[in-house]
């Protein structure tokens with residue numbers, strides 16, 4: 001391992017980084033990014049990389065968007081901070097809430113602002129509890145999520161998340177958080193089971209779980225339209241069509257976590273529209289501001305708002321809120337981002353790019369290292385396996401996915417590897433057809449190098 005640069009050494013000595021083996025990281029050090037333009041970011045040595053993950057699934061408009069910068073600067077000059085507590089308000093938050101109601105895929109009565117996807121989902125759970133207390137159903141509090149779901153890392157959001165690394169030794173999940181089966185046909189369908197049959201089985205299993213727990217104890221079911229950080233898992237055909245009646249039957253409210261899928265990722269404004277379901281409540285973040293500033297929100301139906309009204313009237317106050325929730329500068333940037341999305345037909349153009357992106361992605365299914373290349377819209381996952389026929393995964397300790405990420409970085413492409421050696425892709429929505437080609441050319445070279453390394457090290461042997 002080459003010695004670390006001065007800046008890298010200062011990093012290792014001062015920062016705790018999320019989602020890394022902190023012990024290995026001390027020797028490897030960080031990749032330090034200095035600036036960005038379009039779909040490219042540049043490291044401190046000036047090397048360009050295609051940002052194949054739009055940062056963390058968020059920089060939909062790419063880098064260096066001067067209109068967003070100007071919106072932030074103008075708002076900062078005018079009013080750099082104001083809050084929404086105790087009846088105070090400001091223009092950007094009001095306008096943004098109105099705009100979100102206008103573009104919502106289902107009737108939305110009110111928007112509650114916060115700062116991150118985790119806070120949005122945390123708030124969803126608190127509001128579901130508050131709602132059921134207001135309705136005089138104090139036992140209806142359990143929340144059902146799914147194995148491999150990613151909903152964030154606060155104590156409640158991590159309890160919703162269905163990934164072992166987010167639970168282990170953090171003493172999570174909390175009681176009352178349940179995980180239904182992961183809707184991944186490639187991994188979990190029975191031999192010969194069609195996507196529709198698998199979806200029907202998952203719906204039956206969800207029904208059985210709710211009945212076993214007691215419907216009077218289950219408040220909500222939360223789902224990402226396409227699971228992102230769990231490995232880009234597109235649900236089997238008719239999944240939501242079959243799941244939604246189960247929720248309705250047991251009066252379980254359905255929350256769509258649109259933190260990744262919202263704002264055009266699947267080619268529609270919201271992911272639930274692409275997947276054909278109508279949630280009760282929606283969580284938003286990330287591309288809401290194209291990732292330029294932290295802002296997130298919970299979009300609520302009228303029935304829920306009425307219950308919040310009644311409960312706060314009874315108690316005397318609605319006791320929930322974040323200092324920076326609906327921050328005027330972040331709200332101004334989000335408003336500008338939505339204006340650009342609409343004016344420049346960004347989602348429609350992303351929908352036009354999707355078949356080009358998905359065709360190049362699907363071609364990886366022929367690669368000897370790839371078990372399944374899957375995706376929807378402008379999101380993709382490439383699952384690397386030791387044996388294509390039996391779908392056997394690599395031993396996690398071999399870090400094959402992480403090695404593929406390193407080879408990609410050497411090729412000038414930033415991607416991410418998640419559990420199960422799934423290399424994930426989520427480029428800025430403004431990517432062009434030529435740039436999509438270049439992204440996949442670089443990834444193809446990285447996968448070939450990964451294959452050479454796997455063969456040299458004999459890692460594919462059982």
Ligand SMILES: Cc1ncc(COP(=O)(O)O)c(C=O)c1O
Nearest residue numbers: 116117118150151152228259260
């Ligand atoms: C679907 C989904 N929900 C919630 C979150 C958590 O968001 P944050 O990291 O802003 O707390 C993420 C983050 O990747 C996400 O992908």
